[in-house]
Amino acid sequence: MKKELKVIGQPIPKQDANIRASGKAIYGHDIVLPGMLYGAILRTEHPSAIIESIDVSEALKLPGVVCVITADDVDVNNIGYKRDHPILKKGEACCTRDELAAVAAETKAIARQALKLIKVKYKVRKGVYDAFEALEDSAPQINQFITGKFENKNIAEKFQYGHGNLEEEKKRSRHIISRRFTLPRMTHACMATSNITASYNNLDKKLLLYSSTQVPFLYQRDMAHALKINPSDIRVIQPVIGGGFGSKLDMHPFEPICALLSMKTGRPVQIIYSREEEFIASPIRQPMIIDLTAGVDKDGHFTFREINIIKDNGAYTSWGATTPFVIMQSFSSLYKVKACSFNAMAVYTNNVFAGSFRGYGNPQATFALERVIDLLADELGMDKAGIRLLNANEKGEITGQGLHYDTCGHKECLETVIEKSNYFNHKTSGKNDRYKRGIGLASMLHVGGGAKIYRSDGCGTTLKIDPYGYCTIITGSNEIGQGSETVLAMMAAEELGIELKKIKVINTDTDVKPWDVGVHASRTSFVAGNSLLGAIRLLKEKLNSKAAQLLNIKDADFEYADNKLISGKSGERIALDKVVREMHFSEPNELAIASFFYEPSSKFQDKEFKGNVSGTYAFAAQSIEVEVDTYTGNVQVLDIYVAQDVGKVLNPLLLGGQIEGGIMQGVGYALSEELLMHEGRILNPNFHNYKMLTASDTPEIHFYPVETHDKEGPYGAKGVGEAPLIPTAAAIANAVCNALGLEMLELPITPEKVLKALDDKKKRKK
Amino acid sequence: MNFEIISPTTTDELLVAIEKCQNRHFRFGAGCTDLLMELKKNPADDLTVINLAQVVDDRLTNLTKTSKLYRLGSMFTAGRIVVNDELKTHFPVLHESAHNLASTQIRQVATVGGNLCTASPSGDIACALVALGARCEMLNTNGKSRSVAVTDFFTGPRKTVLKSNEVLYGISVPLNNKETAKIYSRFIKIGTRRSMECSVVSLACHIQTDAKGVILAAGVAIGASAPTIRLAKDACSSLIGKTFKKITRKEKEEFAATVLSYASPITDIRATAWYRKEVLFNISKSIFE
Numbered sequence A: 001m002k003k004e005l006k007v008i009g010q011p012i013p014k015q016d017a018n019i020r021a022s023g024k025a026i027y028g029h030d031i032v033l034p035g036m037l038y039g040a041i042l043r044t045e046h047p048s049a050i051i052e053s054i055d056v057s058e059a060l061k062l063p064g065v066v067c068v069i070t071a072d073d074v075d076v077n078n079i080g081y082k083r084d085h086p087i088l089k090k091g092e093a094c095c096t097r098d099e100l101a102a103v104a105a106e107t108k109a110i111a112r113q114a115l116k117l118i119k120v121k122y123k124v125r126k127g128v129y130d131a132f133e134a135l136e137d138s139a140p141q142i143n144q145f146i147t148g149k150f151e152n153k154n155i156a157e158k159f160q161y162g163h164g165n166l167e168e169e170k171k172r173s174r175h176i177i178s179r180r181f182t183l184p185r186m187t188h189a190c191m192a193t194s195n196i197t198a199s200y201n202n203l204d205k206k207l208l209l210y211s212s213t214q215v216p217f218l219y220q221r222d223m224a225h226a227l228k229i230n231p232s233d234i235r236v237i238q239p240v241i242g243g244g245f246g247s248k249l250d251m252h253p254f255e256p257i258c259a260l261l262s263m264k265t266g267r268p269v270q271i272i273y274s275r276e277e278e279f280i281a282s283p284i285r286q287p288m289i290i291d292l293t294a295g296v297d298k299d300g301h302f303t304f305r306e307i308n309i310i311k312d313n314g315a316y317t318s319w320g321a322t323t324p325f326v327i328m329q330s331f332s333s334l335y336k337v338k339a340c341s342f343n344a345m346a347v348y349t350n351n352v353f354a355g356s357f358r359g360y361g362n363p364q365a366t367f368a369l370e371r372v373i374d375l376l377a378d379e380l381g382m383d384k385a386g387i388r389l390l391n392a393n394e395k396g397e398i399t400g401q402g403l404h405y406d407t408c409g410h411k412e413c414l415e416t417v418i419e420k421s422n423y424f425n426h427k428t429s430g431k432n433d434r435y436k437r438g439i440g441l442a443s444m445l446h447v448g449g450g451a452k453i454y455r456s457d458g459c460g461t462t463l464k465i466d467p468y469g470y471c472t473i474i475t476g477s478n479e480i481g482q483g484s485e486t487v488l489a490m491m492a493a494e495e496l497g498i499e500l501k502k503i504k505v506i507n508t509d510t511d512v513k514p515w516d517v518g519v520h521a522s523r524t525s526f527v528a529g530n531s532l533l534g535a536i537r538l539l540k541e542k543l544n545s546k547a548a549q550l551l552n553i554k555d556a557d558f559e560y561a562d563n564k565l566i567s568g569k570s571g572e573r574i575a576l577d578k579v580v581r582e583m584h585f586s587e588p589n590e591l592a593i594a595s596f597f598y599e600p601s602s603k604f605q606d607k608e609f610k611g612n613v614s615g616t617y618a619f620a621a622q623s624i625e626v627e628v629d630t631y632t633g634n635v636q637v638l639d640i641y642v643a644q645d646v647g648k649v650l651n652p653l654l655l656g657g658q659i660e661g662g663i664m665q666g667v668g669y670a671l672s673e674e675l676l677m678h679e680g681r682i683l684n685p686n687f688h689n690y691k692m693l694t695a696s697d698t699p700e701i702h703f704y705p706v707e708t709h710d711k712e713g714p715y716g717a718k719g720v721g722e723a724p725l726i727p728t729a730a731a732i733a734n735a736v737c738n739a740l741g742l743e744m745l746e747l748p749i750t751p752e753k754v755l756k757a758l759d760d761k762k763k764r765k766k
Numbered sequence B: 001m002n003f004e005i006i007s008p009t010t011t012d013e014l015l016v017a018i019e020k021c022q023n024r025h026f027r028f029g030a031g032c033t034d035l036l037m038e039l040k041k042n043p044a045d046d047l048t049v050i051n052l053a054q055v056v057d058d059r060l061t062n063l064t065k066t067s068k069l070y071r072l073g074s075m076f077t078a079g080r081i082v083v084n085d086e087l088k089t090h091f092p093v094l095h096e097s098a099h100n101l102a103s104t105q106i107r108q109v110a111t112v113g114g115n116l117c118t119a120s121p122s123g124d125i126a127c128a129l130v131a132l133g134a135r136c137e138m139l140n141t142n143g144k145s146r147s148v149a150v151t152d153f154f155t156g157p158r159k160t161v162l163k164s165n166e167v168l169y170g171i172s173v174p175l176n177n178k179e180t181a182k183i184y185s186r187f188i189k190i191g192t193r194r195s196m197e198c199s200v201v202s203l204a205c206h207i208q209t210d211a212k213g214v215i216l217a218a219g220v221a222i223g224a225s226a227p228t229i230r231l232a233k234d235a236c237s238s239l240i241g242k243t244f245k246k247i248t249r250k251e252k253e254e255f256a257a258t259v260l261s262y263a264s265p266i267t268d269i270r271a272t273a274w275y276r277k278e279v280l281f282n283i284s285k286s287i288f289e
């Protein structure tokens, strides 16, 4: 029987909106502990240099300086996904972020002053700032800690995947298109800069960290490994987090550095990045070159895709190197395709290293793929909507890579945006010859039910109801601004029949909360939601039997509403708080507590990267209309039509927030955002020249949720967080190309690139 | 960053403060939207900031009108230009330049005087004022004032004719021609975003025509295209006597080429010189479209 939902599906504001909007939220920046010192980090002056010596003696003499450390003062392990990243660098600097020394002082100003007194002798060397150059025999080995697993000394990681008979499909193809796409560095630009406060107690040897990590339990493990201490001696508390977007998936050197300063001084130490430092030293979206060759048969069916990707890994390996996990999914499984051959490698350079970023490689992949689909349609003389609909994924499909589409809204998403955007009848000209209009389509596939990339993709919940009828959800998952606390509270309100204000979510303390792999892969509502629903089920069993006993009825089938348990049969009712009190204070003297661990049905992929890696999959399509000013090259995004298979809308308000925020990140990726580098240095480490778009650049966003009710998801819901950003740049690029009748192979599509392309076109004509 | 602040409350006190600072490293602070950024980049420890924001003086902060001109006190803010209907009616180019500056928040404190004295080649209000043929009035510590055309106010990037004992007091904008029946007045700002953007190229134009559409006066200035904002004098004079609506394609292009001859743009991280020239040519043409 389908129960009518009362809370789920309602536009309920984020539960912490009030504290956030009123400035009462406590961010890492607001924390002040008794006796706290301020840490600051000295970074290399040169992206590639031999460090001949570091002299900290003058810094140590500065009054107010308590401690200065360099690599020589610490006994630690390397960090990073490949353990190829020293926390403090010794002997050489390999990228502009490199941490050479750190200071702890009584004030921030003293700490900064002390950095200036540290004397470093550099022997500058020629760096390698191009991944192709790094692959040449003559290139030096950039990272000294690699295992030598690969054929070239500068390969950090490699991924190979294939399905189907490539050669046969090539032969069968009517048209084949090959293109090289270039993707830029984009940075998260979180509103709150990176921060950490570490407090080491040298009596009991325990380390307390106030950290904004997205993955507290993996972080605890990584930190312990780095510092050579026990994971459980580290307690991670998350203050309010001012932006994650994937940037806080990796642990970065400043975090163990802060811990080391606290361990050395026995006092709490805080490190907060300046905005400039944030631009320079926080992670980025991985830049890459994608070579894509794809074919289509005479009827418009996709035949094969052959992909070679070179990713600029930077000097050290972060989670960013593993983005091909996701990239290959789109190439192998977005739209039906008979054969796929995928090769990707991450190559060390002396550039800054990437991290994870909302979409995890997928915006890059989708840009290349959807651009080529437009070109294939042109070759065939087929319309661009038609070719997509013809090849769209379907419910019940098991893809070449082994993804199971138990539900699939791909076609419906495409149909929706095609219709709503009036795709076939859109305007082609602006108000005069100067302005050209175009429309572009793109769709996307992303994990929608977690991603099993760690041994467990699960989440634990402990649920408690107190004698006053209030509920506390202790969840392994955490809140990084996306609204998971609110959605979890809504689920509890729905199931237990209590008001939202009586529900508390505890999710910030690793000493308290049960295991969860962390916030990533759009997984939290799905995995933590299912975990919570499991705990509710268990707790209800206890409450039901007590209530039945109290009411003297046999049947323990209760509905929960208005803070009461209501018998399904007799209609008799009893207050929830009363049942809890009776449970606690009389026989059986039991707590109204239940714990549940949810592990999604997904599988770890095999060595060939095949397997059903997620509990479910999300689909989306966008149709975007642009107007290009041929005098200036400016692209104005007019309307964005987005349809997304969200499984089930849990909260339209929060969903809308994810859609709009994601899309604006996508528009920035498409048109304006790029961290510019020259010879290893970042040229625009500020909001002035890093062109993040503003409220006044926001186009009309028309959102149409598509509900496919996945049986795996809580109430049928799928993950939604990353999807809205993924197809945006692709659709915008397609629209610009449609407007101007030329090709754009590179992001961002800046006014200058547009004008240059128009100029080249004019010259070719002549 | 450590500096001393003097906050005079009258113009007399202000002049005394300037006098006192003659042997010191000092700067004026108006809205401080440029000053703070600059000090952050180049911190100075021995600096005194003379804060203009507390001075109570109508001539410094307000807008007045005479039979010949409008006079804006140098402390008049971009935000106040935006909401002033008279300025909007008579000098749309000034209105638009202020309206496109930074963001609502910054416009509330950013001043006309600051925009001029910063002497940035990409100053928006300054560019409009050059097109409008405005004049700068400077007051020295003896209480004497002198004035120069805005065009001559700038001597280089971040350099002006202001002497160390002078403060910019006000800016006067001549009224439109009596015979003017129609004005074509626009500020064209080129950048990536619609707000919080510094001009990559800008063009200010203020063209007045009589009832028949014959051009009586024309002011065209370009920003972010040369070491200082420049008045495209020859381009302006080439328009006089022509009928605005009847300007031919050839004339448009000649006009654009003349404007371009005033440009000597650089390549920096925001755009190449090629782009700046290309766009400047295009937007110059666009005035007549």
Ligand SMILES: Cc1cc2nc3c(=O)[nH]c(=O)nc-3n(C[C@H](O)[C@H](O)[C@H](O)COP(=O)(O)OP(=O)(O)OC[C@H]3O[C@@H](n4cnc5c(N)ncnc54)[C@H](O)[C@@H]3O)c2cc1C
Binding pocket: B027, B028, B029, B030, B031, B032, B033, B034, B035, B036, B037, B052, B074, B075, B100, B101, B102, B103, B106, B109, B110, B111, B112, B113, B114, B115, B116, B117, B118, B122, B123, B124, B125, B162, B166, B167, B168, B169, B196, B197, B198, B199
């Ligand atoms: C985020 C941001 C965006 C911006 N966007 C734009 C933009 O779009 N367009 C644009 O043109 N500018 C822009 N600016 C620059 C700045 O806001 C403007 O130039 C503004 O008009 C400066 O005015 P102010 O009152 O803040 O000047 P201040 O910073 O107070 O002063 C600027 C300089 O002028 C001197 N000065 C000020 N008043 C006087 C005076 N009366 N006499 C003598 N010297 C004086 C000061 O000593 C200082 O050197 C932006 C700045 C920021 C921070």
